[in-house]
Amino acid sequence: MAQNMFLRMHNVSKTFPGVKALKNIDLEVEYGEIHALIGENGAGKSTLIKILSGVYQPDEGAEIIIDGVVQKTITPLDSLKRGIAVIYQDFSLFPNLSVAENIAMVSRVEKRKKIVNWRETNQIARSALAKLGLKIPLSKTLSELSVAKQQLVAIARALVNDAKLIVMDEPTSALSRGEVESLFSIIRNLKEQGISILFISHKLDELFAISDRFSILRDGKYVGTFGEDELDDDRLISLMVGRKIEYKIFEKRTLVDPIFEVRNLSKAGNFKDISFTLHRGEILGITGLVGAGRSELAQAIFGLNPSDSGELILEGKRLQVNAPEQAVQHGISYIPENRLTEGLILKKTMSDNICLTVLKQISSRHGLIEKEAQNKLVEKWIEEMHIRPNIPNMIASKLSGGNQQRVVLSKWLATDPKVLIVDEPTNGIDIGAKADIHQLLRDLSEQGMSIIVISSELPEILAIGDRVLVMRRGKIAAILDGKNLTQEEIMKEAL
């Protein structure tokens, strides 16, 4: 068995300051195998790929054997020379250069050329495209090609370098059905030439259509490798989900007083036909895979990325929202990703931070800040949010993490939103601080605020969402009742 393996990774771990991203991963890829690597957002797939491509170095104790050679360390150049080619989602191509040049560029750099031989460039490109059985005009500028064709150029480029393992990161995410089919036939063709493919995708239907074996990661750990015949959708999902994170699960409420309605919201290339209702005092969780259109939707509601069609109705009134200022005026606030953890000016006082969003309210007619109004406002928020110590002139960096978050939240709440949208509010912070934020959001909802929480982390959505809206490829897949909801049920809709 071992001789058939092009790649063997054993006991691969990766620790970043404070986070263990990968724990003892095993991965084996045979020659001429199409191998699927799957896992939820944040399961560690990209970290693993970056180790394979030499961008990250693994922790001590990892064993990596490529093509029968034990690799003590891997640099990006080693990885290339041993025949590993990673095609990133952005393809790493040059939009302003010709097809031929894009294909030949890597080998030119590798051979340390000084002078360009255009005939050779064209020959290299022609033979690489021939291997794929493709006809793309060599002199065409890359940016004039469709995304699907650009991807094929990226694959052709990998072949020039004698790739034996091609890693494809979400290769089908921007392709139409027909284009996916032709990509798959090319992949099968490569397989017949003995080239292995490591295929990363979230689309189960496609994975089952193309893959020989599946390796599953969950939460930075290796779950196992399975043959195609050992798995079906349900089994696969149950292996993928089930991150064991203990959050306090808040009691789910059934709320009946609608306050905000989104009707048939669409934006080309972002999302389509989104309709839902938000109730007073409700927390609606929105989840879905990265790239499902969640943040785009939130930004459309907030006017950052206005929609093409559809309506927003707040308290019975139709809203015109083409810019964030309008959204704020109507009572909609949006806290983008990481703002709850990074949204402070650390060197300024708590008081200055809280006032940032409402400078107009506390200014005189001439545009100067009135100290008294500022103090009043800040005292109110310290009181309401229980910020401790209650010293307005305390420098923000000296506050504890939890209190810093209260300050950030106060800053946004000072705009007096009726609807608050928070995007990935707990991304990258420790569990204690996450629980604090959950409690804060819950408290706000108890006071009657309606909150939309966008999160990739299913346990978080399950902990605080009264209802859960699942997005899938730009559309609503389902709106689920938060009572007794499980990760599997959500994931089934998301995939």
Place this chain on the structure above:
Amino acid sequence: MNNIFSQIKRSKEMGILAILVVISIIISAFNSSFLTFGNLLDVVKSNIVLGIMSMGMLLVLLTGGIDVSIASVISAVTVIIGRFMVDYSSNIFLIFLVGVVAGSLMGLINGLLIAKLKIPPIVATLGTMSVIFGLVLYLTNGNWITGIPQNFIDFGRVTIGQFPVAGSDRIQGIPIQFLFLLFAIALTWFILKYTMIGRGIYAIGGNRDSAERIGMNSENITLFIYTYEGFLIGLAGVVHTSIMRQVDPNAFIGFEIQVIAAVVLGGASVLGGYGSVSGTIIGVSLFCIINNGLILMHIPTFWQKIVVGVVLITSISFDVIQKRMHDKKNIRVDIDESESSFKRLSVVQKSTSQA
């Protein structure tokens, strides 16, 4: 040949060329002396310096950089070679050597600031511009340098060929300075088309991350660009002095805008990645003809400044808007449009292919 033609046809260059023709027709309708050999020769001669410097600026813009110090650099070069030939030696070869070495060194300083210290090009070159202009004023007190050696003046008067000038008895030849413009164009074209540094310049302008990922050394390329630009400015400084036969340390104040405008007009993108030697030649020609046309039409000179600004802003806006429309076209989320199941389809295909 066919290939070259089809390449030009669908490019920006063709559009600019069309504008060039239209404007030429308009100007000659107003003033019949525009389309005469004598006038065109004058236009070329008075814009040789602009042409040489535009080649350097093209390289800088291609990587997404910019250089606003070029006017100060050429002022410094002219002052240095002016003093050199007045005080030390009138050897033509040495004068050229001193000019290009001085220009290259100043370019290298810009390059080091940008490549090694990672200072944004606009800030780095603004800084060097101020320093160099300050030094030039300190050294000259703003006074002209005169008394240029006779052999250098003679060198500047050399012409090639003899062409009768229509409507007069004069006979004119092509000035020797024109050869230096051709040299700068040919060298830049060769570098961009046939050297890895040249292709690296395009690659970095197109996608810097990708270029570095495949092992291109963007630092060295940046150093090369600014040094080469300095080299061309050094050349331009000597050429300029050979035409003017004296050195005015203030002659070039504000000249950077003209060079940048001419190159941008030729289709080079300030966002990097796009631009060509042929486009730049057309752009510079168009720019010069507009300026010349304004003079021939007796339009007050302050209008020239206004026109330069308008040209610059319009071409850049065009560029930026085009990029924005292109970005908009790029789909961010793959919307599930068809409800038909892909799975069944491809599974069927797979089982049939296995059977």
